[in-house]
Amino acid sequence: MTTTAQRATGPRTTDPSKVLPQETLIAAKPAAAQRVSSGTRNIWRSRLVRLASVAVAIYAWQLLTTHNVRAWLRFDTLPTVTEIVADFRKQLGTETYWLDLTQSLIRILSGFGLAAFVGVTVGIALGRSRWFADILGPLTELARPIPAIALVPVAILLFPSDESGIVFITFAAAFFPIMVSTRHAVRALPTIWEDAVRTLGGSRWDSLTRVVLPGILPGVFSGLSVGIGVAWICVISAEMISGRLGVGYRTWQAYTIVDYPGVFVGMLTIGILGFLTSGAVELLGRRATRWLPREGLSK
Numbered sequence: 001m002t003t004t005a006q007r008a009t010g011p012r013t014t015d016p017s018k019v020l021p022q023e024t025l026i027a028a029k030p031a032a033a034q035r036v037s038s039g040t041r042n043i044w045r046s047r048l049v050r051l052a053s054v055a056v057a058i059y060a061w062q063l064l065t066t067h068n069v070r071a072w073l074r075f076d077t078l079p080t081v082t083e084i085v086a087d088f089r090k091q092l093g094t095e096t097y098w099l100d101l102t103q104s105l106i107r108i109l110s111g112f113g114l115a116a117f118v119g120v121t122v123g124i125a126l127g128r129s130r131w132f133a134d135i136l137g138p139l140t141e142l143a144r145p146i147p148a149i150a151l152v153p154v155a156i157l158l159f160p161s162d163e164s165g166i167v168f169i170t171f172a173a174a175f176f177p178i179m180v181s182t183r184h185a186v187r188a189l190p191t192i193w194e195d196a197v198r199t200l201g202g203s204r205w206d207s208l209t210r211v212v213l214p215g216i217l218p219g220v221f222s223g224l225s226v227g228i229g230v231a232w233i234c235v236i237s238a239e240m241i242s243g244r245l246g247v248g249y250r251t252w253q254a255y256t257i258v259d260y261p262g263v264f265v266g267m268l269t270i271g272i273l274g275f276l277t278s279g280a281v282e283l284l285g286r287r288a289t290r291w292l293p294r295e296g297l298s299k
Helices: 004-008 022-066 081-092 094-127 130-143 148-158 162-187 189-200 204-242 249-257 259-286
Strands: none
Touching: 022 081, 022 094, 081 259, 094 130, 094 162, 094 204, 094 249, 094 259, 130 162, 148 162, 148 204, 162 189, 162 204, 189 204, 204 259, 249 259
């Protein structure tokens, strides 16, 4: 039984300084600082390894092309790294290069932005509404296996200008990964979460804004990461086929006039743009899901 003295003291404190010995607390501080220092060293070591891997690949390319190595793969027909860098520097000083780059960015941001909005909305509707899934679900499943680049003839016939057609192809490429990922994320949510909100008197809108939308964010951003990559593939392909401006159009034009350094400049530009946009989506996803527990990469 609890004595009167114990009742008078109130609830037991959880202050670590009153529970743990002072020596234990003093010893824990250097251990925490050591873990932070070790994590920082691991991050910098990982960055150095990544930079080294890129440097080794570039150096190997330079060696193989400079010495005209021809062993199954014909490196003697490819431009050297120095030729590509020289052509890249020359193109950076031209207005055409920046015009093409801007045009491709406008197309990818327009198509991807529209696909993100429509894909998330349709994915939530498919995951939460049986009527919507019965009506629109079969249509999306029939259209999903069709490659977006195969829609180029349809876009040419359907839209009045090449520009709107390319944006449509970009939209179609990014829409399905985003929609499918969002739909799966909605269906994977535990029903007990919504039941708890309704038990506390919340409405369907409260369930949507306080449970569904926060709960599906990891799945949504997974779809966005895939969608931005697929969108770049298709927008470049569409520019090569029916474009008038853009990085893809200029890369294909360089190939037709046998300007191989220009071809690799276009490929390098596409890689940089894709890396930056994918990194932006990933960064936005990490900021939007800061409440998730995260673990560092394994050693």
